[in-house]
Amino acid sequence: MARKYFGTDGIRGLTNADKMTAEMAMKVGMAAGKHFLRGDHRHRVVIGKDTRLSGYMLESALVAGFTSVGMDVVLLGPMPTPAVAMLTASMRADMGVMLSASHNPFFDNGIKLFGPDGYKLSDADEAAIEEGIDGHVDLAPAADIGRARRVDDAKGRYIHFAKTTFPHDLTLDGLKIVVDCANGAAYQVAPAALWELGADVIAIGVTPNGRNINDQVGSTAPLTLRETVVASGAHIGIALDGDADRLIVVDETGQIVDGDQLMATIASGWARQGRLRGGGLVATVMSNLGLERHLAAQGLGLVRTAVGDRYVLEKMRASGYNVGGEQSGHIILSDYATTGDGLVAALQVLAEVVRAGAPASEVLRRFEPLPQLLKNVRFSGGQPLENATVKSVIASAEAELTGKGRLLIRKSGTEPLIRVMAEGEDEKQVETVVDRIVEAVKAAA
Known part of the structure; x- marks a missing residue:
């Protein structure tokens, strides 16, 4: 059956129109909360958001929906999507929610849902929630209404987690890195994590005002990053998107390095270290044929899926792969995360650059893509x-x-x-x- 509200990555639409209204957000909270009320423990949902103006409105509506059915709410504030997934699992929450329309302009927004394991929901879960949105949901008795509280150290928890994924025998000392946070969810955590690992950080796209997310900055608009890298003499540039689950890199010459090249870099490095599982990686039908040929020359395989990181992850989990992603820069490293994580992927790329002791343009240009x-x-x-x-x-x-x-x-x-x-x-x-x-x-x- 075709889904009415959910697309390939949650529910998304134009704010205050279509599906992204306060009323819809409250209904999603009620339906999703009721669906995950399992067992007799006190139930909890973790909610994060990016920097869109509409995040305030939709966050409040979600809180009303979840608490009305008896679920407690933990508010993280602006945080990357992968941070929400990670904190959902680490805080033993029953589910997690991220308010973001990813790389879309500020006037769009979306609701991404995670289960208690930090993974995006199954088709069956989404179908059940859709039924609840359109149907009747029983409210909690007055004494059982949920509470909401804000966690002040969420950023520190995610920064610590991200740093633990970088090899302990390496540092970023001596590297000048430009990081473009798209005026989005990672505007505080990404520069901080890189600086704490020793990098000389130049941060752009870190002045969100509610309307400038992804506006001429970020992974889908890397011109400012390219100009800044070249003008500052930086060794490398990193661009994230609005919710920081996507990564695009710019080398020291200003050339863009897409997700295919980045996956090739990580997979080759992990294979050399004996860490790569599955004998290759998982990518979508959009990935360049040059990637497939490059991997084959190393005795590695490429399994293709339909477009959408959820399909990549499904195949990774089913077949035992630990590297996968999309040409657009969604890179999933399942040793560390349950979803795409732009910062964690960037740290793996940086590790390869540090180990090689060579310019990014030499390390990251793994194959010649076909037109x-x-x-x-x-x-x-x-x-x-x-x-x-x-x-x-x-x-x-x-x-x-x-x-x-x-x-x-x-x-x-x-x-x-x-x-x-x-x-x-x-x-x-x-x-x-x-x-x-x-x-x-x-x-x-």
Whole structure:
């Protein structure tokens, strides 16, 4: 059955419209809280958020919903998504919630839910919560209404955790690092963790005002980071997104290093140390064919999944892999975290740079990617991919790329977008194929 509210990464939408209203947040709190009221102990939910203006409103609504069904609430304030997942498990909470729309602009927001183990919810859990949102939820008796309290040392707990993932025999002494926190959830914790490990830190994207999250900063807008790295003579630049579960790196020359190259770097290093499990890594259908060839040359495999870090993690857990992620920079290192963690991934990349004693441009450029082009087409409704003309154009493109590349067309799970991606050895052919499909989709949208 198609999900009504949940997408590939929680519930997301335009604030005060669609699904992201205070009323909806309260209903989610009531339904999710009721679903996780299991056993006769005092129940607890951990709630974190990024720096969006709407976080105040939605946080308060969630508190009302959870407490109304008898669940106590622990408020963390602005914290990365992976920190919420980690603290949910370490505080023995029954569930965790992160308020964030990740890399989206400030006017969007989202609700991400975690179970007591710190992992994102199963399809069955989400289906049960959706049923509660649309149905009736019994409220707690007056004497059993939950309480809310704020934890002041949450940032320190996460910084300590992140530092423990960096090899104990290494330091960041002598490294000048620019870190771009996207004016988002990691604006305090990421610079602090790097500084405490010895780095000379230049922090940008650390002045959130509720409206500037991901605005010309962060992993999806790395121009300012590139300029700052080059101008300051830094050794490397690190860009996180609004909720800090995504990582993009810039080397000392200002060149962008995407998630494929970063996964290759980590996997190769871990394989050399005998730490890599599963004989390779897990990535999505979006990852470049160059990554697959690079791993194969080392005797390592690449398993592909549908787009979405939840599908990557499902495959990792099912098949025993400990490195996986997405080209966009969601990198999951299951030895340390239950979800993507941009800071922890960055520390593993930095460890490889320190060990190599070479410039980031040499250490992180692991393979030559094949030409790949992705374009998004926004649509207002309907099923443009079911249009006969669109189908015909796609079939023709697939035939043209047979044996030379590949084509991937999909609907976004979080936005009303059709994503058109082609990859192949002939860059001009890739551009032509994508443009032809994009025009057909636009005409049908």
